[in-house]
Amino acid sequence: MTAKQSVVDAIGNTPLIRLRHASEATGCEIYGKAEFMNPGQSVKDRAARQMILEAEKRGDLKPGGLIVEGTAGNTGIGLALVGKARGYRVLIVIPETQSQEKKDMLRLSGATLIEVPAKPFKDPNNYQKVALRLAESLRKTEPNGVLFADQWNNLDNRNAHFQTTGPEIWDATDGRVDGFICSVGTGGTLAGTSTYLRKQNPSVTIGCADPEGAAMFSLFTTGEAKASPGNSITEGIGLGRSTPIVGDIIVDKSYIVPDTEALPVVFDLIQHEGLVLGGSSGINVAGAIRLAKDLGPGHTIVTILCDLGTRYQSKLFNPEFLRSKDLPVPEWLESQPDIVV
Ligand code: PMP
DSSP, X not given: OOOOXXXXXXXXXXXXXXXXXXXXXXXXXXXXXXXXXXXXXXXXXXXXXXXXXXXXXXXXXXXXXXXXXXXXXXXXXXXXXXXXXXXXXXXXXXXXXXXXXXXXXXXXXXXXXXXXXXXXXXXXXXXXXXXXXXXXXXXXXXXXXXXXXXTTTOHHHHHHIIIIIHHHHHHHTTTOOOEEEEOOSSSHHHHHHHHHHHHHOTTOEEEEEXXXXXXXXXXXXXXXXXXXXXXXXXXXXXXOSOOTTTTTOOOSEEEEEOHHHHHHHHHHHHHHHOOOBOHHHHHHHHHHHHHHHHHOTTOEEEEEEOBBGGGGXXXXXXXXXXXXXXXXOOHHHHOOXXXXX
16 A cells, blocks of 8 residues: 555655756756655655654654744744644744745644744844744743754754655666755755765765855855855745754855846746746756756756745745846746736
8 A cells, every 4th residue: 555644654755857948958967856746845844754753752752742943934834734743733933034925834734933033143033043942931831842843953854865855866866866956044955965875976976056145155165154245035045154964064066046047047947847946946956057067968967946936926926026126027927917708
């Protein structure tokens, strides 16, 4: 019987999809891992499941317990869905700047949401620090205990990708993968997947695609985490410091990918591939194209299609929002009249 026992078992085993336009443009074979096909529609379902199941095994989560996390949204959606399936309540602290669609989905999934003003990590009121303080204070009153998921420091996040994403990519390409590249939110995807692929074949080239304003390009090229100039409208990526997860990743090729390069890729994926994806997928595919150009024709390169574009309808696909950020608006997005009969 192949039936799944619960939504928890439906996470992972996503398809690897050839990106025709990017492949033809570079002479490489570029594939995207369809993480938007997870039940919570993002790559973060894997980390959420691993953090919950491992906490259960350690005895850190008891039936009816409360899970607390600071998240840009996708981890929270994964925690909420797996939490529902396994009988936990979920409390999420989220920067108010994140898309309305993600907040709506979090509430719909049963999470309690605390929206806080967006502050840099060094600020005591940064959402991750507010979440930690909340978890500590709730521990005093919660009868069934509190788990602070702590995705930036929790190695279960990275192990989720070592145990699932990496092996799935290896199997789907019959081991013929020359390069793997993605962006970093916590770095769980990049660290876990690259460690697995390198273990199979030490000569796989590992790349990082960093949005403007993040510090991974600097960390992986100089060893020091210094933010690059500029900023990005992408959500869920753009880490500004070294952490236990990203501190020891070995990256061969790092690129800073500006939004002006990533957004046309997001639009191109819709027009040429039939894939409606979020901004971090645009950064990733743009990074895969750069890596393909560096490696030269004939190589197989894999990246991550992190989540769905519908999660950002009010931003990425809203001409007014794009114009307010001085970003290009494709003609077809301006003129999509409904036909009423
Ligand atoms: N893309 C999106 C849309 C995300 O929400 C995240 C996680 N915040 C990532 C990419 C990056 O994943 P990771 O935390 O594994 O680096």
